Amino acid sequence: MYIFRLSLFLLTTTVASAQLQLQPLNAAVLRGSKARFNCSTTQPPSVMNWMVNGRLVITILEASGVFNFTDRFSAQNFTTPGDYKWEFIISNVQRDDAGEVTCQVLGGAPQLATLSIQESGSVEIVGGNQTKTEGVQTEFQCRAVGWFPEPSMSWSVNGMANSCNRSSVAQGNLFNSICALTVTAVKNSSVQCLVSVPALSTPDTSTVFLTVEKLAKRDQTVLIAVTVAFSAAALLFLIIYAIFFFCMRRKKKSSYQEEIRRARIQSQIRTPSTENVQGQDNGGYIRDGHDGNTTNGVWYTNHSDKHQMTGILFDDAHRKHRHMTIV
Template identity: 30%
Template sequence: MGTVATITTLFSILLGLCLPTKIEDGPKDAYVLVDSDAAFNCTVSLPWAILIWIMNDAPVLTVTPERPIITSPQFGQRNYTTSQTFTSELIISAVTLQNNATVKCSLQTDGSQQANLFVQVEGTLFFESKISSVVTNRSTDVICKAEGWNPEPTITWTINQTTVHSERYTTIKSPPSGHLYTVVSTLNLTLSAEAEVTCLAAIKALPQPKNASLYITVKPVFDSTVNQDQTWLIVAIVVPIAVVLLLIILAIVIAFCMKRNKHSESSYQDEIRKISKRKTLEKTVVDEKSSGLENFGMSSESVDDLIFPSAAPATIQADSQSRIENIYTLKMPVVPASNLGSLEQTVNQYMANVAIYPQKTRHVTAV
């Protein structure tokens, strides 16, 4: 069997060399999404001997009338034969961006024809802000973003399925990131009635453009004005009231702090006065107990006033207290011994009626 196949192949080659075989229809450019399958067709006239598929100048598949010779599992082949022609279909499975290349169909007797394989990436398409309503006859920007595409997609717009003129929107293309592109398109929209706004992104590998839509309603212009007026009115009322309340609270806090400080100072001074008064009173009581009896017979004009022995203080205090002690010291004049009994009775009777506080010095002259 091997010998017969070899002989048949050689016969076909010789026959192809003798007969005028040519390429009737060569491969065409293909635009394919990444991870999809790409297909190229090459139609030749009969009889033909050998057909070779070349990709970037490297043979990837050889076809003979008996069987194809495959060099890589990514490449495959299907046959379509008529009474006058033979068509070989090259199939490239799960293409990647690295498969962007020139594909060539070659006949040994009639040269070759070539085409290009373009592998493309479909990215995402979305609106940066989903607008649900606009004010009637007021300009609004609608932003559509196509992200992660290869090549850069073409962005167009429609309103109620009617194409928008390109002057009404602007498109900005960003530098590629890892062979992927981002495109941002901004539509300046002015509506007087509700509408469906659609953003479309197209590349040749897509049979239909990818789209994203918004259904936008229209609000009367007076609604917006009324809302703004109400907002300003509320602000104009609330802000002054808030300022007044803050000032009142601040004044109350300041008054409270001042009152508290004054009360603390007053309490401190009162305590000092009480302590001073209590010490003075105690000192007075002690001095009076030790000073003896008042001399009701003492005269302020007498030169012969003497200090009664029992009225002399037991101990002399510091200079700061000497003035107080002298105030309450009684000076007694010299009296005859025969009158001492009646004088002592008179002094005792008077001392019973004299108050301890406030203390005063009384000068009495005995006759």
């Protein structure tokens, strides 16, 4: 307490001006790690005070050395000729350490820096490795859980950067984020999700592998053989169909001609002959007799409805006489 009062008294009774420089002015560190700030002057400081969010945590006296008020805060001397430098260290930083860090020396104005405490969570590509057929679209989903502040996310496919459409949800003081990537399966690839906050020097990553199964190439010889066989079968079918169609038409035509011929023959048979029948035997002759020497017969021929011819045949010895009466 005495040291604290003395340092304040010395700071308020400035007798000379000193140039003071504080670095870095903005620092981002992960929770649980160390934060470091450097404060240097052009003149040897009689008193140097370090404060966090307005709370005095270390006093450095030129004659007595370093007085710290908690084990998490310490200082190291890196003074060189012409440059009086002290490094202020905060170990195992916590979220309530975030805010202003102040360095002030006797004879100089206070210098302010900003400390940001961040947290890195987990990163995982959901589903792990994938095997897809060539040409198929594949989706990968990266999940970042327990980060602060909201992390930046990106993808890398075979070392080539890809953008990420991120969506985040706050859970308490932390963020859970999801990012999706859609790629076409072209070749075997290494797919990497990168998640980062400013406090990380390198992003946290998760890596999976995409295995692409190529489509089997068809044997051209087999394809040609199948094509030729199919074409030959189709041609043979067409030839058989053409022959069958031709035969059916020919048979149908032959049947039609045969029917005409039969009809013509029947018509000729049914129609009486118009030729001159004079001097010809009457086909309608009927024999009628009682002995072997004389035979009486009657025959007739109808030429019309008005004419009728009858006759009697006499057999005299070896000669035959035919008498005809026309009515």
